[in-house]
Amino acid sequence: MKPLLTETELLSGVARLAAEIRSSYRGRPLTMIGVMTGSVAFLADLMRRVELPLRVGVIQARSYRGGDTRPGELVIHSELVPEVQDRDVLLVDDIFDTGRTLTALVERISELGARSVRSCVLLSKPARVEVTYRPEFVGFEIPDRFVVGYGMDYLDAYRNLPYVAELEDVDLHRDQRP
Ligand code: IMP
Ligand code: MG
Secondary structure (H helix, E strand, O other): OEEEEOHHHHHHHHHHHHHHHHHHHOOOOEEEEEEEOOOHHHHHHHHOOOOOOEEEEEEEEEEEOOOOOOOOEEEEEOOOOOOOOOOEEEEEEEEEOOOHHHHHHHHHHHHOOOOEEEEEEEEEOHHHOOOOOOOOEEEEEOOOOOEEEOOEOEOOEOOOOOOEEEOOHHHHHOOOOO
């Protein structure tokens, strides 16, 4: 595994995003909704640095791309989403890859009656984007590599790494499931 972003780099990126979010909402109350499970570490660090009246909730999105499920099918579990009617909502996700997940989530939250829906991602892989939607707040742009750590997983492993690392071919073929 090759380290890509250190803890220090991650936290300075988070601080920069928190400042951008704060100045963009100018003291208005904000509802931050983390996309489970990849955003846990990012959400926890970001929410503690955004100096605004803040509500925090989560939503789960899961896309099935292999096995015996239909490829690309996205399942959204919104049971845990707080009331968003007439609220300014900021979706928080780990990584903007093809962009399909976040595009669908923005649509879902809008349908629930939010006043505005924007999004903040820690990482973005511009080379892989397949949609016209773009997140308003982006921490770091990275090359088209599979990354883990700081909430992000490969087969449910590595979420607890405090830094972000690039998986190398040798890691992809080793069984690391916890
Ligand atoms: P999208 O719909 O293709 O943008 O998929 C976004 C989701 O796929 C992210 O929220 C992650 O959960 C997952 N994902 C995409 N790329 C990576 C990666 O490099 N490492 C870990 N998870 C990833
Ligand atoms: Mg995710």
